[in-house]
Amino acid sequence: MIRRTAVAAAVTALLAGLTFVNASTAAAAGELSPVMVVLDSSGSMTARDAGGSGTRMDAAKRAVGSMVDGLPAGAQVGLAIYGAGTGSSGAEKVAGCKDVRVVQPVGPVNKPALKRAVTATKASGYTPIGQALRTAAAQLPKEGQRSIVLVSDGEDTCAPPQPCEVAKELSKQGVDLHVHTIGFRVDAKARAQLACIAQNTGGTYHDASDADSLLGVLGRVTERALRHYEPTGKPVTGTADPFAAPALAPGQYLDTIDPVEERHYAAELKAGDTAYFAATAVLPRGNPRGIEVLDIRITGPDGADCYHRERELNTRGRDGGSLTTVLRWNGTVAGSSKPKGCSVPGKYVFRVTRDADGGGTDRVPIELQLRIEPPVTGSMGEPAQTSLVGFAQQPAGGVRAVRGGGSFNEATTLAGPGRYGETIYYGEELFYRVKLDWGQGLAYRITFAGRPDGATTNIRTALFSPVRAEIKVDTTAYTGSTQTLPTSGKPIATPRAVYLNRNADNSDFRKASVDGWYYIVAKLGVASGDAPAGGVPVTIDVAVAGDKVAGPEYGAATGETPGTPTPSASEPTPSESTPSESTPSGPATEAGGEVTPQPVADESSSTLPWIILGAVLVLAAAIVAAALILRRRKPPAPPTYPQGPPMQGWSNRP
Known part of the structure; x- marks a missing residue:
């Protein structure tokens, strides 16, 4: 879709040869979701922050300023402040x-005005x-x-109205109104109240223990609200102790992690x-560190x-986005040829470490995915391929409007x-998915349209397999001129x-050795510098080639010590097709300080043995997922795009 503004006139001319399908729908879908930020300026915000670098209000001002700096130019954001207009005496x-004062109505983001309003605020009153x-x-x-994104350092001191009751009122205004709450150094009672608000509106609750964590959390939550992105x-x-690591079944999980921290998780592996x-x-977006590293190591039974x-390393951590590392283990x-002690069935432990330059205390969500694949005991399907697919001809038809999701979990189906086509805003990372059956391959290229007032930045595209393995990536500078990735002129292909x-x-x-959802x-x-309004139009050309064929025939692993070799003994990369399912759950406070109310349900077409064993669980999860959809809206895709069968287990890495 193209958002039409005066500064986009040249872009419109460049794209005059493209016919957009459902143009009116595209225009409506082009806007970022409006967000109202509510900031606590009550008297308790005058308390000293944990780090001793000022008051809680000082920390909140820095966090809001950083959040504002990271907002895309097309954002529709407003700001309200409570507690700044009176004292906290009984007479007042x-x-x-x-x-409650609205200092900036919801509208096109005015960064200088927002920052001035926050800077001038003094904490003094009620909550x-x-x-x-x-x-x-x-x-x-x-x-x-x-x-709504609400930041508070305590519970309501003015009820009625009770905040949870107001949240229930708001939930009746529609399933698309969410309240995300952030508790800044709150006690258990305030945390419960803020979590209740989030739960009743389909939002999320987050703890912020000090200035650093508030800075990271506020930017992340606002970004999710704009693009409706939530890790799931x-x-x-x-645990810090590997011998106390929680045991995981195949599926997707959510934890949080500090900039320098080790977390351990266990899995039981059979022969x-x-x-x-x-x-x-x-x-x-606005991450305080430029370099981020995510490391995984594995230990066998008995340590x-x-x-x-x-x-994996990310050198542009300040741009936000995601960083994924994948470890494959076939020692059993x-x-x-694995070390002695790591080739027997038993409990294996994965150690995840986040290393970030400069340290800090800002926790970030970390999605964990475990898949366990049994050996192939029957046919392994078609012979290995020796060539990539490509564009047999230019993709036909007009440009169909889409709205990319903010994560792998919410990727839009192509x-x-x-x-x-759609519009991407500065600082955004968008996700799309294409279904490949056994025997099919994918090729694509993406064009960032030129605009005369375009700001200087980098552009990037990457293709990922169903186990979050990066297949191919390409990046270059964008200065306002039309750019197509890959820059080689050849498509990214499998x-x-x-x-x-x-x-x-x-x-x-090797990474294209499975069927399922592939992610662009x-x-x-x-x-x-200052980003122009309106974002940058992008067009994605996609080709899918090949006919569906039979896949591998999996057997079952055993609890015995390995005996005769199996066809999978020398596999160098993941088979990305085994389904698994996470368990739905409501909001629950984690030790890491974050509450996330939604589960994940991925998709795959592979017919592995445990699909039959898990049929009842899959059916139950589908019923729960249907109920959740009524509470939360995924990024919209045109109704002409059919959804594939429910995928279980894996999504993908940015």
């Missing part, structure tokens, strides 16, 4: 409990949370995706099993060192071959997906 309570929620909601549209998974808390363990750190690790497969590709010499071929990621970096 009546006035103080009405003291009318319930009234503040009503005031903020009144500033938002009556329909469509919209959110069954809540789990990793013949191959395990795939992925960790994805979700970094906020044996398996001498195997995977490590017969014939594997319905096969064709041309797709071979046709067959099981035996995992034995190929080329690593890109597009990123427009944070602008160097």
Whole structure:
């Protein structure tokens, strides 16, 4: 879609040759979701922050300033402040409990005005949370995706109205109104009240223990509200002690992690099993560190060192986005040459470490995915491929409007071959997915349209497999001129997906050894200087080639010590097709300080043995997922795009 503004006239001319399908829908979908930020300025905010670097109000001002700096130019953001207009004496309570002031109505973001308003605020009065929620909601549209982000250091001191009751009122205004709450150094009673508000509106609750964590959390929560992005998974808390690590079944989980911290998680492996363990750190836009590293190591039963690790680096951590590391382990497969003590069935432990330059205390969400694959005991399907698919011809038809999701969990489905378009804003990373059956391959390219007033930044695209393995990436500078990625002129492509590709010499071929959802990621970096309004139009050309064929025939792992070799003994990369399912759960406070109310349900077409064993669980999860959809809206996709069958287990890495 193209958002039409005066400064976009040249862009319109450049795209005059493209016909957009459902143009009116595209225009409506092009806006970022409106957000109202509500800031606590009550008297308790004059207390000293934990780090001793000023008051809580000082910390809040810095966090809001950083959040404002990271907002995309097209954001619709307003700001309300409570508690700044009166004192906290008994004589002032009546006035103080009405003291909610809208300092910036919801509208195109005015960064200087927002920062001036926050800088001028002084903490002094009461905490009318319930009234503040009503005031903020009144500033938002009556329909469509919209959110409130509330920061408070304590519970309501003015009820009635009770904040939870107000949240229930707001929930009746529509499933697309969410309230995300942040508790800044709150006690248990205040935490429960703020979590109740989030739970009743389909939002999320987050703890911030000091200035650093508030800075990271506020930017991340606001980003989610704008693009409706939320890390998802069954809540789990990793341990510092590897021998106390929680045992994980195959599925997706959610924890949080500090900039320099080790977290341990365990999995029980049988003889013949191959395990795939992925960790994805979700970094906020405006992340205080430029370099982020995510490391995974594995130890065997009784703590044996398996001498195997995977490590990924992000040198543009301040732009936000995600960082994923994937570790594959097939030590219990017969014939594997693994260290003694790491080739037997038993409890294996994965150690996840986040290393960030400069340290700090800002926790970030970390999605964890575990998949366990049994050996292939029957046919392995088609022979390995020797060539990549490509564009047999230019994708036909007009450009279909889409709205990319903010994460792998909410990636927008692209319905096969064709041309797709939308607007990406500075600092955004968008996710799309394409379904590949066994025997099919994918090729694509993405064009960032030129605009005369375009700001200087970097652009990036990447293709990922269903186990979050990065297949191919390309990046270049964007200065306002039209740019197509890859810059080589050739599309990013896979071979046709067959099981035996995992034995190929080329690593890109090996990663296309499964069927399922393949993910396209597009990123427009944070602008160097002021970003122009309206974002940058992007067009994605997609080709899908090949006919569906039979896949591998899996057997079952055993609890015995490996005996004769199996066909999977020498596999160098993951088979990315085993389904698994996370367990739905409501909000629950984790030790890491974050509450996330939603589970994840991924998709795959592979027909592995445990699909039958898990049929009842899958059916139950589908019923729960249907109920959750009524509470939360995913990023919209045109109704002509059919959804594939429910995928279980894996999504992908940015």
